[in-house]
Amino acid sequence: MERPFTFINSAMSADGKISTKERKQVRISGQIDFNRMDKLRAGSDAVMVGIGTVLADDPSLTVKSAELKEERIAAGKDENPARVVVDSKARTPVDADIFKKGEGKRIILISESAPADKVALLKKQATIVVAGKDSVDLKQAMSELKTQGIDRLMVEGGATLNWGMISNGLVDEIYTFLGNLIIGGKTAPTFTDGEGFSEKEIQKLELIDADKMEDGILIKWKVLANSKQ
Ligand SMILES: NC(=O)c1ccc[n+]([C@@H]2O[C@H](COP(=O)([O-])OP(=O)(O)OC[C@H]3O[C@@H](n4cnc5c(N)ncnc54)[C@H](O)[C@@H]3O)[C@@H](O)[C@H]2O)c1
Numbered sequence: 273m274e275r276p277f278t279f280i281n282s283a284m285s286a287d288g289k290i291s292t293k294e295r296k297q298v299r300i301s302g303q304i305d306f307n308r309m310d311k312l313r314a315g316s317d318a319v320m321v322g323i324g325t326v327l328a329d330d331p332s333l334t335v336k337s338a339e340l341k342e343e344r345i346a347a348g349k350d351e352n353p354a355r356v357v358v359d360s361k362a363r364t365p366v367d368a369d370i371f372k373k374g375e376g377k378r379i380i381l382i383s384e385s386a387p388a389d390k391v392a393l394l395k396k397q398a399t400i401v402v403a404g405k406d407s408v409d410l411k412q413a414m415s416e417l418k419t420q421g422i423d424r425l426m427v428e429g430g431a432t433l434n435w436g437m438i439s440n441g442l443v444d445e446i447y448t449f450l451g452n453l454i455i456g457g458k459t460a461p462t463f464t465d466g467e468g469f470s471e472k473e474i475q476k477l478e479l480i481d482a483d484k485m486e487d488g489i490l491i492k493w494k495v496l497a498n499s500k501q
């Protein structure tokens with residue numbers, strides 16, 4: 273099945289959390305890491321998050337650097353990569369920042385269970401892709417993104433979407449900025465929540481790079497093929 277080259281970029285605390293126990297956003301990255309993230313966005317055909325991240329953080333997922341936007345426009349692209357939300361029940365608010373800020377395509381991935389009235393509203397601002405009965409069938413959805421010309425996909429979380437993508441064998445690389453803070457809390461979202469692997473299915477990684485960056489560490493992993501997927 274054809275799919276985009278896909279990498280997850282995220283930031284997590286030294287104890288593996290990506291936000292607080294109240295799911296409130298914590299600034300984990302320093303400016304250098306945010307600049308690195310901006311470059312990754314500018315170099316991607318699409319940036320994808322789960323609906324939980326949209327509802328918690330209301331991210332714009334836009335490219336911030338004027339220079340990087342100009343480079344994209346000079347290359348005949350929109351100033352921003354396509355913004356994609358994995359949103360089985362079409363809960364993306366119509367006034368979300370991904371709609372209000374910046375130019376570019378918006379794609380909402382929904383399931384057949386999404387209420388028709390909500391889908392009709394979102395259709396006014398986004399391309400709707402239906403994949404799956406209750407939750408989004410990520411394999412089918414990734415194949416559809418590929419047919420829409422998305423060859424390089426950046427996933428920015430959150431915890432449950434990371435699980436969905438990794439457990440379906442849909443991720444090639446993972447870049448994580450490990451910040452110099454402890455968030456704690458057994459209910460705080462981690463890098464990968466969801467059902468979790470059993471001991472026989474553990475996802476193995478190959479270390480690409482580990483570099484000190486400001487007060488943290490940037491770690492890059494290659495995701496190894498998992499015969500269980
Ligand atoms: N530090 C970081 O880098 C970072 C990045 C993004 C989000 N976050 C944090 O993560 C939290 C959000 O994570 P989350 O887990 O609540 O939500 P999420 O963003 O991972 O969205 C998950 C939701 O997507 C929907 N979905 C539909 N089909 C799915 C499928 N097949 N697999 C997985 N999800 C599917 C479901 O409604 C699911 O609950 C927020 O607190 C946010 O601040 C942190």
Ligand SMILES: Nc1nc(=O)c(N)c(NC[C@H](O)[C@H](O)[C@H](O)COP(=O)(O)O)[nH]1
Nearest residue numbers: 282283298299300301329331332333334
């Ligand atoms: N890389 C990263 N470092 C962090 O310290 C942090 N808290 C997030 N959290 C994920 C967040 O939802 C988005 O990545 C942007 O932080 C939202 O900002 P935009 O409006 O999209 O630019 N991401």
